[in-house]
Amino acid sequence: MSQKQDEENPAEETGEEKQDTQEKEGILPERAEEAKLKAKYPSLGQKPGGSDFLMKRLQKGQKYFDSGDYNMAKAKMKNKQLPSTGPDKNLVTGDHIPTPQDLPQRKSSLVTSKLAGGQVE
Amino acid sequence: MWCFSQVKGAVDDDVAEADIISTVEFNHSGELLATGDKGGRVVIFQQEQENKIQSHSRGEYNVYSTFQSHEPEFDYLKSLEIEEKINKIRWLPQKNAAQFLLSTNDKTIKLWKISERDKRPEGYNLKEEDGRYRDPTTVTTLRVPVFRPMDLMVEASPRRIFANAHTYHINSISINSDYETYLSADDLRINLWHLEITDRSFNIVDIKPANMEELTEVITAAEFHPNSCNTFVYSSSKGTIRLCDMRASALCDRHSKLFEEPEDPSNRSFFSEIISSISDVKFSHSGRYMMTRDYLSVKIWDLNMENRPVETYQVHEYLRSKLCSLYENDCIFDKFECCWNGSDSVVMTGSYNNFFRMFDRNTKRDITLEASRENNKPRTVLKPRKVCASGKRKKDEISVDSLDFNKKILHTAWHPKENIIAVATTNNLYIFQDKVN
Numbered sequence: 001m002s003q004k005q006d007e008e009n010p011a012e013e014t015g016e017e018k019q020d021t022q023e024k025e026g027i028l029p030e031r032a033e034e035a036k037l038k039a040k041y042p043s044l045g046q047k048p049g050g051s052d053f054l055m056k057r058l059q060k061g062q063k064y065f066d067s068g069d070y071n072m073a074k075a076k077m078k079n080k081q082l083p084s085t086g087p088d089k090n091l092v093t094g095d096h097i098p099t100p101q102d103l104p105q106r107k108s109s110l111v112t113s114k115l116a117g118g119q120v121e
Numbered sequence: 122m123w124c125f126s127q128v129k130g131a132v133d134d135d136v137a138e139a140d141i142i143s144t145v146e147f148n149h150s151g152e153l154l155a156t157g158d159k160g161g162r163v164v165i166f167q168q169e170q171e172n173k174i175q176s177h178s179r180g181e182y183n184v185y186s187t188f189q190s191h192e193p194e195f196d197y198l199k200s201l202e203i204e205e206k207i208n209k210i211r212w213l214p215q216k217n218a219a220q221f222l223l224s225t226n227d228k229t230i231k232l233w234k235i236s237e238r239d240k241r242p243e244g245y246n247l248k249e250e251d252g253r254y255r256d257p258t259t260v261t262t263l264r265v266p267v268f269r270p271m272d273l274m275v276e277a278s279p280r281r282i283f284a285n286a287h288t289y290h291i292n293s294i295s296i297n298s299d300y301e302t303y304l305s306a307d308d309l310r311i312n313l314w315h316l317e318i319t320d321r322s323f324n325i326v327d328i329k330p331a332n333m334e335e336l337t338e339v340i341t342a343a344e345f346h347p348n349s350c351n352t353f354v355y356s357s358s359k360g361t362i363r364l365c366d367m368r369a370s371a372l373c374d375r376h377s378k379l380f381e382e383p384e385d386p387s388n389r390s391f392f393s394e395i396i397s398s399i400s401d402v403k404f405s406h407s408g409r410y411m412m413t414r415d416y417l418s419v420k421i422w423d424l425n426m427e428n429r430p431v432e433t434y435q436v437h438e439y440l441r442s443k444l445c446s447l448y449e450n451d452c453i454f455d456k457f458e459c460c461w462n463g464s465d466s467v468v469m470t471g472s473y474n475n476f477f478r479m480f481d482r483n484t485k486r487d488i489t490l491e492a493s494r495e496n497n498k499p500r501t502v503l504k505p506r507k508v509c510a511s512g513k514r515k516k517d518e519i520s521v522d523s524l525d526f527n528k529k530i531l532h533t534a535w536h537p538k539e540n541i542i543a544v545a546t547t548n549n550l551y552i553f554q555d556k557v558n
Contacts, residue, residue, distance in 0.1 A: 029442040030390040036445040037391060044391075053395070054336050054358065058289055058308055114131040114140050115156055115164045115550055116187040 122556040123503045125496050126541070127181055129166070130549035132494070142545040144532055148212035148220065151536040154182055154543055155222060156550055157207025161191035163224055163277075165235065179539060182552055186235050188277040191226040203228050209294050211303070213316075221280070223303065227290040230305055232281035232316060240268040286312050286322040293343045299350040306343035306355060313367075325373050326355060326365065341399050341456075348408045356413060360397030362422065380422050382429045392444045392453070400456035405465040406537075412468055414459040417441060419470050419480065434480040434487065437472050439510035439521050452526050462535045471530025474519065475546050476506055492530060492544045492551040503553065 038044060131140065139160025146155050154166040164187045169180035194203040204227055213221040219236040244266040247255055289307035296303045304325070305312050311326035326343075330336055338359040346352035351367045363376035384393065396416035404411045410431070413420050417438060420430035436457075440447060447453040452473075459470040471477045472489070480487045489506045496503060509518040532545040540555030 028388070028390070030388070030392050030444060033442060033444040034391040037448060040445075040449075054339055055333075057339065058336075060290060111139075113156075113158060113160070113162045113164050113187055114548070115129045115142075115158075116184045 123490060123542075123553045124499075124556050125501045125503065125551070126499060126554045127552040128494060128497055128549055129164075129182075129552075136548045140548040142532060142548060142550060143206050143208060144210050145534045145543050145545045145550065146210045146212060146222075147534050147536055147543065148222075149214045149537060151538050151541070153185065153212070153220060154534070154552075155210045155212070156543075156545065157190065157210050157224060159204075159206040161189055161193070161205030161207060161226065163188055163190045163207060163210065163222075163233070179541060179554055186275040186277050188233070190224045190231060190233065191229065194228075208291060211294050211296050213296060214300060216300075223294050223296065225291050225294050225305065228284065228287055230283040230291070230294055230314075231279050232283070233277050234280045235275060235277045238274045238276060239270060239272075241271045242266045243269045281316065281319050283314055283319050283322070286314075292341060295343060295345040295353065297345045297350050298348055302350075304343060304345060304353060306340050308339040311340065311343055311353075311355060311373075323371070325367065325371070327372065327374060342402045344402055344404055344411075346408055347404050347406060354402055354404070354411060356399035356402040358398040359394060360399055360415060362399065362402060362411070362413060364424065378424070378427050380427050380430075382420070392448065395448070395453055396444070401458040403459060403461060405461050406463065407465055410465065412459055412461065414457050414470055416453060416455075416457075419459055419468055421468070421482070432482060434468070434478075436470055436478055437508070439508055442510075443521060447526070450526065452529075455529055455531065457529075457531050458533065460533055460535045462540070463538050469533050469535060469542065471533055471544070473526050473529050474524040475528040475530055476508075477530045477533055477544055490553075492546050492549070494549075500556075502556065 130142075137160075139158060139162070141159040142156055143159055144155075144157040147153070148155070152168050154168075156164050156166075158164075165185045166182035167185035168182050171180050190207055191205040193205045195201070196203055206226055207224050208227065209223075209225050211223045213223070215221075219234050222233050222235070224231055224233060243250065244264050246260055246263055246266075247257065249255055283305070287305065287307045287310070289309050291305055291307050293306040294303060295306075301317075302313055302315050305314065305322075306326075309327065309329040310324055313323040313325045315321075326340070328338070328340065338357045338361075341356045341358055343353060343355035346354070352364065353367070354362050354364045356362045360381065362380040364378040364380070365373035366377045367373060369375075369377060384397075399413045399415050401414040402411060409424060411422050411424065413422065413430075414436075417440060418436055419434045421432040421434075423431045444453060457471050459468060461468055466483055467479055467481050469477060469479045475492045476489050477492065478487060478489050489508070490503045491506050507515075507518045508524070509515065509520050511521075514520050528546060530544055530546060534543045536542065542553050544551045544553065
């Protein structure tokens with residue numbers, strides 16, 4: 001850009017510059033976003049959207065551990081005092097073996113749905 | 122011209138988990154509207170008989186019945202909590218005075234009968250009116266009990282429980298056009314049931330790999346064809362739809378048709394597969410087309426053409442440059458549904474900020490509307506909304522960065538015959554009507 005143009009049409013030039021970067025991002029906004037993500041989490045999986053997501057999806061709802069963890073924890077527990085269950089019972093606790101008393105009591109919704117004009121608390 | 126009609130639910134912003142609406146569905150006549158929520162409850166609304174005097178608006182929907190469909194359970198064997206959240210409700214066509222619907226959570230499908238009782242027998246000889254038994258020795262005369270009218274009572278009772286057939290989480294149920302069978306689909310398998318038989322189910326699709334390490338895609342939705350009782354489709358997390366014909370073989374692992382839009386490999390990014398995952402698939406009423414919803418768009422497919430959709434509508438393309446943050450806050454995994462209007466001329470789907478979008482297939486015009494209590498005077502015309510992607514924001518436009526991503530409209534439903542729509546925000550149900558005049 002010549003100096004003269006800069007003076008005469010400053011708005012236009014910034015407009016063009018803007019357009020350039022916008023074009024780059026316009027063509028591949030996803031790539032720009034991907035770069036952002038990789039910058040934040042460099043160790044993010046090699047497989048794009050691969051089995052990690054799917055496995056997580058299939059295991060939705062699993063809060064407690066398996067028998068392998070159970071046996072490992074049991075061995076550790078011999079030397080440790082049983083920690084009392086804190087207010088957040090939803091934490092996956094590798095060392096704590098849940099007993100039926102510790103499991104969060106799942107109460108069914110006894111209150112009528114608010115859509116049906118149930119009590120507004 | 123869409124107008125506000127009604128809104129159901131609590132006004133307060135503090136939403137209890139149980140009140141989160143998880144499914145909305147009109148029945149075949151449109152007279153009944155069912156909702157399911159995260160607390161496992163179903164609420165059914167019934168449309169009032171049209172008021173002849175006020176003919177400029179169609180009947181209002183009022184509560185007809187409500188019941189607890191599913192309860193939370195714990196699978197001790199697998200250490201798994203089973204949510205009571207109602208994933209889907211599907212109505213059966215009405216065959217007699219009672220209404221039937223299927224509701225499902227992650228693991229169990231239930232057939233509910235909803236029946237009306239408006240008379241009761243009175244005048245028993247051996248029972249008092251309050252139910253206490255009379256001493257037979259005090260009976261001196263006999264009378265014939267008669268039915269007397271009573272206040273309408275709507276009762277819901279579970280007639281069938283279809284359990285223990287799904288290892289993974291059920292995402293869809295669909296009733297066959299034969300009205301005798303239905304399918305249920307989870308992440309890896311689809312089962313066929315007979316409505317009368319609860320102890321047996323046929324597996325018709327199984328995409329579980331022998332080695333789970335090789336898992337590359339899961340089933341995201343499934344639906345029976347509206348007219349051909351042998352045909353169904355299922356969509357995947359990779360953006361493909363497979364059409365299967367049950368006449369071809371008992372196990373439909375090999376599709377009859379595979380619908381997939383080719384992707385330009387140079388456009389591929391980390392997000393490509395995630396945003397191509399199909400969250401909903403719906404056949405048109407005609408059965409000629411099907412619609413799919415992926416994260417950013419709605420696509421209409423002609424069943425006769427597998428290699429690309431015939432129409433594509435951008436729902437919120439401006440989110441493409443926000444994918445990084447949408448991935449971080451998990452919104453990129455939100456599962457939006459979509460629906461057709463009764464004549465298959467308009468399709469609708471939800472978005473963020475309590476916006477929802479409609480696309481007219483004939484005029485190619487689209488509109489963005491908002492479900493908000495701000496416009497809640499009946500018959501207030503909804504003002505079209507516009508999102509400003511970048512640059513100067515015009516007056517009345519809202520910028521992408523101001524969108525509330527916690528206010529998502531995932532579930533919408535369109536009356537099968539009239540221009541009445543039900544739109545669910547997080548915990549409220551909005552009903553809008555097209556201006557009749």
